[in-house]
Amino acid sequence: MFVHMREQSDIAVFVRVVELGSFTRAADALEISKAAASKVVNRLEQRLGARLLHRTTRRLALTEAGRALYGRSASALAELAEAEHNVAQLTGNPRGMLRVTAPIYLGVTVLAAHIAVFRAKYPEVTLDLDLSDRLVDIVKERFDLAIRISSLQDSSLVATRLAPCPTVLVGSPAYFRRHGTPKTPEDLMAHQGLGYSIVKTPNEWKFRAGKGRWVTVTMPSTIRCNNDFALKQFTLDGLGLALFPRFFVERELASGKLVQAIPDYPPPELSINAVYETRRRLLPKLQAFLGFLKERFATEA
Structure with a gap:
């Protein structure tokens, strides 16, 4: 049966609503x-004569008819995307929309400076x-690429290392005047920690205590937050100690507004990674952006 372009577009909107779990995000x-978006789904339901979604104030749920339509439609749209991929490969020129996600602090302090080039x-x-600052599901939300400072959790994704990312434990001079200066990781138990709430263990920190030996400390937590800019401000205000990528607090360390704690016991070095879905062939636009990022990060290293 022939499907009109508008009907095809309506189905694509419905699939996006289901994938993202809300009309707002879709x-x-x-x-x-x-x-x-809501009008499109209503129109689709009227045309099919069946309710596709149970709507409540808190969540959306597929009806039996909705599950049937989504199952067939999602795979069909994936095939269309693959067809676009194949055509783009034939042309060889980087073009089209590239969807990239990154943490706010990394996007603002590092990535944004390279976009114009x-x-x-x-x-x-x-x-x-x-x-x-949420952990985006790049497959479900159809992002081409994620820039992350983290280890890879999903085996269906590929991580390309762009640059090393040293981390540093810091506090303000005012904090150290009030609470004293820790000398070892064990001393941190008497101090106040500021945790990044997105990670599984916001206040469990590791420090190298010699060759091949690591010490894990669970810091008493005074504040947890899901945003690094806010955590940095809390640290500047003397509310506690926090772990940051060094590049994120380089200026504050240079100016003396923040001071490195227990420098003889460095935390693990992380990596800035480009994360993308496993594919035999990458679209030219993604290949171009990956190559560009590798070149820029190598220049700045």
Whole structure:
């Protein structure tokens, strides 16, 4: 049966709503209003004569008809995306929309400075840059690439190391005047920690105590937060000690506004990684952006 373009578009909106779990997030991803997304799904339900979604104030749930439609439609749309991929491979020129997600602090302090250069080099590639401190599911939310400072959790993804990322434990001079200066990791038990709440163990910190030996300390937590800019401000205000990527507090360390704690016991070095879905062949736009990032980070290393 022939499917009109508008009907195909309506189904694509429905699939996006299901994948993202809300009309608001789907509307943002599709660059339409929430009302428009809701209207499209209502129109689809009327045309099919079946309710597709159970709607409550807190969540959306698929009906039996909705599950049937989603199962077939999602796979069909994936095949269309693969067809686009194959055509793009034939042309060989980087072009089209590239969707990238990164933590807010990394996007603002590192990534944003390179975007103008990339656009000048690849003017046919447009960017949808999503800065968020939540752990984005790049497959479900259809991102081409994530920039992360973390280990890889999903085996269906590929991580390419862009640069080393040393971390540092810091506090303000005022904090150390009030609470004293720790000399060893064990001394931290008498201090106050500020934790990054997105990670599984916000106040469990590791420090190297010699060759091949690590000490793990669980810091008493005074504040937990999911945003590094806020955590840095709390640290500057003397509310506790916090772990940061060194690049994020380099200026404050240089100016003396923050001071490194227990420098003889460094925390583990992390990596800045480019994370993307496993594919036999990458789209030219993604290949171009990966190559560009590797080049820029290598230059700055």
